[in-house]
Amino acid sequence: MPGARKRVAESGPQTVTISFAGYNRVWAAWIGDRLERRGHAVVYQRWDPQEGTPLADSLRALTLAPGPVLIILSTWYFQLGPRTQAEWHTALTEVVAPEPGRFAAVSVTTDALPPATAVFAAADLTTVGEQEAERRVLARLGMPTDPTPATAGARKGPRFPNDPSDVWGGVPRRNTRFTGREGLLNDAYHALKSAEESARVVTLHGMSGVGKTQLAAEYVYRFGAEYDVVWWVAADKRAVCRQRLAQLAPELGLSTGVDYGERLRATRIALRKGEPYGRWLIVFDGADDPEEIWDLVPEGPGDVLITARNPDWAQHNSLLLEVPAYDRDESVSFVLRRAPRLTAREADRLAEALEDLPLLLDQTAGWLNDSDMTVDEYIALLEQEGIDEDVVRVSRDFPTPFRTSWSILLNRLRETVPEAVTLLRLCAFFAPGAIPVRLVRDLPVDELPESLRGLVGNSVSWAAAINKLRQYAVVRAAGVGDREIHETMPEGLGAVPGDTLYMHRLVHQIIRQDMPREEHEELNEVVRRALATADPGQPTDSRMWPEYAEIVPHLKWADVLQTTSPAMHTLVLNCLQYMYYSGEYTPGITLSTRAMDAWKAQLGDTHPRIWDLTHNYANLLRAVGDYAHCEAIERTAVDYLRENHGASDLTHLRAAGSLAADLRGLGRYDEALTISYWVLDAYLDLLGEQDARTLNAQNNAAVSLRLLGRYQDALDLDMKTLIARRRLLKPRHRWSLFSEIHVSTDQRLLGRYNEAESLQAQSVRVHRFVLGSDNPQTLNAEHSLALALYRIGRRREAAELFTGVLERSERVLGEGHPDTLRFAAAQSCFAREHGDIDQAREISERVVDGYTLLLGTAHPFAVGTRSNQALIMRAVGERDQAHELAEQALTGMRAAVGDDHPWTLGCALNASEMRSLRGETESAARLNADTASRATEALGRTHPLTLSARVAAAADLRTLGDRQAADKTEAEALEDLSSTLGPQHPHTMAARSRTRPYWDFEPQII
Incomplete structure (x- = not known):
């Protein structure tokens, strides 16, 4: 700053007015804090000139405040309005130039500002550290630049905008070639900052390949200084998403056990309360299925940024911002950064051929930069494929040039590393996104087709294939136990773990569509066997649920319903049980419906597998309250099985017990009790008292008694069941825990409130540990405890539980679910x-x-x-x-x-x-x-x-x-x-x- 320029401030404490665009609030907060530490008063004025008001009048209004006016200059400051450079020149000449003693400025941007801003003689803060930035601010205001007093220096204030956040995890490395998108970044920022606390969620959505992830990463780096916590979550799979959120708990300094369910709960509570950090940003990257993870999106004082193809996030309290393809100027600039050997003309031609889609530009330009093929030769290859019109036509899911360009790349792969193409085709029978190819490597090599033995059985070939795919940006890789995507990888084959691959959905679709039919059947069968082998065989054991959560998304892509293999049938039935017990009801109903159609076509309407499927299907339907549909299904099963297999057939008894549950749901309690007792007597005769199926029937009879108001009879039977289940299944089995809920409920309904509370308090702790806090059974356990606490007069504790259970149930199950309605009634x-x-x-x-x-x-x-x-x-x-x-x-x-x-x-x-x-x-x-x-x-x-x-x-x-x-x-x-x-x-x-x-x-x- 020129020494001859008049100083703004006088000696002694001052009142400083800071004028800033909302975009630069973090700078205003930091500067204001620095001034307040030195005894100055600060008035914050958000700069937002209204349309219709002369710009000079808006500037002149700033002088109404006492003391100097410090303006934080950035391109955004001049974009508000908007006003032309001519208007700014006139306003600055009229208002600022005559009163240089009232105005000071600092610049926080490296972009070119209107020439008229020279009148401010702004101090540049963009390339200096915190101490120098503070010195420049003070000097520009004409204030002493002595060190801050020790007492003031100990005060905790806003972080210097260029300093990193306290907690920072999983954020991809900054893309130094990031280009354009200024408007989208600003829109996302203002959308989050202007939203109410309970609705600070923005989703960047658009077709695959438009650069949503890169945009989100750039947002983090642009605005990360405003947050104390920045946490990146790969959100393409629910289990991975939950695990990643759970990993935040220790980073927040939360005291939890090793169970990831407990850590997840602690994380969400901390975020909701804003303790220990209220300024947080959570990024859910690749959340293409809102129904899978919407209930995991945290609430609280922080911000949530989501990237997704699916605009249905609008139905989950999120503001949508569509991410389009690049403008042509942006495309050309990006290609030149990605492929420095190309000329601007070549970059323009390539951008036109690929319709300005960032992902295609990145992958193709990167490949071209490493090859000796010219852009003209590449475009000529496109033309040789006979797709001239397709170059500018967009198909339903993605532009045709994308498919064509990948066909060319695949041909190159076949010439260099054919094993990589085989691996790609194998991946096409898993779901797109995270692909656990290690499941294939777990199969015995001698059971694999000849085409896969050399690849799967040879670590060097396996690593070479994965490295080549990564070089072509076809996949990304991550190691076992590390669900984060590795953005970079060390040189050398030994550095590639290759246990989980991440494949883009459009690449996945292209590979699948272009596969020869004979190879299709062979590789499909390999993936089916891999999934069946990975089946833990224990869907009721919550410890196995993460493994089932990894398997389930791949069932559709492996076409497991299009085979008569008993192993595939068992796999599907086990997955359905897992989905029922873990509370994944809607996806389970979808899978059941598809399986029913496929299996009936393959096996006929009365095959034994159909009745197993019917049982699981009905359980899922009943779980969401579709009792009438359930009764119709089970009534058909009961009638057929009784007539053709006999009343004492175990499959018939199972169906009859389910029918009683349907009748309970419909309010037909007397009928339900009659059937429940008949089923119980039959099981006692056939299996004895200590069989799990007998105990289930005994449990169901007690439920019918309770619904009929026969509380003491229900308690007697429930207590008997609880004791037997603990002995047979162990105390922590989910059915033993469920019996605890029933016993506690009976006790409460009988007025024995203290007994009910004592049993249920312990049961809730075990439920949370074994099943997780968001499991529907855990919610029921907590609800039962809340009612007991309420009845004995401990209303403050009850209030917290009532509220927490209802909030989680609405997120996990939905407002119309039967459990949610029960919780809401209380x-x-x-x-x-x-x-x-x-x-x-x-x-x-x-x-x-x-x-x-x-x-x-x-x-x-x-x-x-x-x-x-x-x-x-x-x-x-x-x-x-x-x-x-x-x-x-x-x-x-x-x-x-x-x-x-x-x-x-x-x-x-x-x-x-x-x-x-x-x-x-x-x-x-x-x-x-x-x-x-x-x-x-x-x-x-x-x-x-x-x-x-x-x-x-x-x-x-x-x-x-x-x-x-x-x-x-x-x-x-x-x-x-x-x-x-x-x-x-x-x-x-x-x-x-x-x-x-x-x-x-x-x-x-x-």
């Missing part, structure tokens, strides 16, 4: 009493609508949740609507489950309150007296529901004027409440204060 009841009544009402309406849509208006769950809604209407003062809903619920529940079912008695308790509020005292008293009598008979004198009815009866007697009888009834009820629940229990205290009791309907596991 959340609504809790919010009504201890939270936000508006939230309770919104959730309740959603639950009622959800059950009505899923199960129909007459189903007990739809009816019961309307009773809950009546209590909300009462709380907000809408008494007439509350009375109408309560009466509808009572009538509906009587029709659904009978007069003496606890659910009916609970609806009656609520209806009697609504009658009392309307002045229908005698009617309310009669209804409640009947309720108390029936509850005593069905549940016992001291059951919580019976006690509530007795307390309400005392209130009715007092209203009717019979004070003596009211006092006697109340005293007896209070004594029983104190001895049963304790004198300080919320229910006891509420009764003592003469608060009329109510009843919350609780949908049950079916």
